[in-house]
Amino acid sequence: MSNDDTSDGAAGDTRDRFTQAAELGCAALVDAMGRVHRHRAHILPLTSPDPARPLFGPASTLAYLPYRDDLPQAETGFAELFYQALGAQPQGRVLVLSSGGYPDASHGGGTKLSRGDHQQIAGVLADGRLRDFTELRGYRFATWCRGEATRWGGDAVMPYAAGVAVEIAGVTITPGDYVYADTAGAVVIPAVSIDRVLAEAHAVEAEDARDAEEIRTEKAADFRP
Numbered sequence: 001m002s003n004d005d006t007s008d009g010a011a012g013d014t015r016d017r018f019t020q021a022a023e024l025g026c027a028a029l030v031d032a033m034g035r036v037h038r039h040r041a042h043i044l045p046l047t048s049p050d051p052a053r054p055l056f057g058p059a060s061t062l063a064y065l066p067y068r069d070d071l072p073q074a075e076t077g078f079a080e081l082f083y084q085a086l087g088a089q090p091q092g093r094v095l096v097l098s099s100g101g102y103p104d105a106s107h108g109g110g111t112k113l114s115r116g117d118h119q120q121i122a123g124v125l126a127d128g129r130l131r132d133f134t135e136l137r138g139y140r141f142a143t144w145c146r147g148e149a150t151r152w153g154g155d156a157v158m159p160y161a162a163g164v165a166v167e168i169a170g171v172t173i174t175p176g177d178y179v180y181a182d183t184a185g186a187v188v189i190p191a192v193s194i195d196r197v198l199a200e201a202h203a204v205e206a207e208d209a210r211d212a213e214e215i216r217t218e219k220a221a222d223f224r225p
Contacts (some may be wrong), residue, residue, distance in 0.1 A: 014092055018056040018122075019180070024201045026184040028208075030198035036193055043169045043186035046125075046144040049133035055092040055142035055181040057122030058191065059173050060085040062099030064128070066158040072083060073147060073160045078112050081189070084162035085175075090119040094179045099127035100164035104200050106153035111133025117141060125179055125186065127168045128157065144181040 021029060026042075033041040062085045068074060069156055071082075095116060097107050110132030113124060116139065123142035129149035130136065136143045165174045171181065172187050178189040189197050 011219060014057065020198050020202075021180045022054045022182075023058050024198070024205060024222050026180060026182050026187055028201040028204045029187045029189070029197065030185070031081065031194075031204045032140050032197045033129065033187055033189060035102045035204075036197050037190070040171055042076050043171055043181075044175055044186070045183065046183045047147045048144045048181075049148075050142070051183050053142045055094060055123035055125060055144055055179065055186075057090065057092050057179065059125075059175055059177045059179050059188075060087065060090070060097045060121075061096045061098070061162070061164060061166045061173060061175050062092045063098045063157050063161045063164050063166045064102075064157045065102055067155055067158045071079065071158075071160075076159070078159050079115070080161045081162045082112075082115055086119060086121065087163075092120070092122045094125055095121055096166060096168065096173050096185060097124065097126040097128060098168060098178065099146075099157075100160070101130050102153065102156045104149075105156040106131050106149035106151060107145075107157060109149075110187075114139070114144075123179075123181075125168065125181060127145040127152070137224075142181070144186065157198055 015128050030042045061083055061210045085095060105127035105128055108128050108130055113136065116124060121141050126145035128145065130143065130145045131149050163175050166170055173188050176191045178191060178194045180187050
């Protein structure tokens with residue numbers, strides 16, 4: 001789905017895909033990605049102010065870099081790049097923030113990210129820490145990150161570019177990729193493969209169910225030499 005696809009049908013497709021992804025869970029989706037693609041797509045477990053709320057949607061990316069006071073981006077600020085990243089139709093999108101080499105620095109907090117609530121985004125996936133978990137928990141979008149921060153991080157990292165490929169925990173995320181995250185971890189699925197991966201994940205679940213049934217009928221004697 002492109003950044004400009006705003007049809008009711010596309011929105012319905014995204015809701016259906018979210019329902020499927022949430023029912024399947026991260027592990028099945030990661031297994032399915034391994035059958036469809038050869039590249040790394042999984043991200044190890046992250047932290048959320050509301051772990052019961054999974055995240056799913058097409059990515060809008062915002063790249064962070066180590067802070068430099070001589071670059072124009074140092075004066076641009078978060079707001080301008082936030083709106084550049086999300087485009088004209090931010091509803092249902094996942095704002096992805098790269099670490100800029102400082103995963104333990106704060107990359108935002110409740111005030112800056114309140115824009116996401118106003119714009120009805122689906123969530124935030126940050127390869128850094130975020131402040132104000134109590135506020136973030138109250139927003140309508142899901143949030144997953146490296147953990148909670150207390151100190152402002154603007155002297156360590158700065159938002160640098162919107163709508164570019166970013167690296168998150170060893171995984172490449174490009175704008176439009178589908179991102180899913182829950183308590184088990186996260187997975188990144190190319191937009192062109194989303195329906196194939198969902199179908200494959202259902203097959204994984206069915207195979208696991210058959211294997212579990214066979215295991216219930218096993219007898220120890222069957223495995224003795």
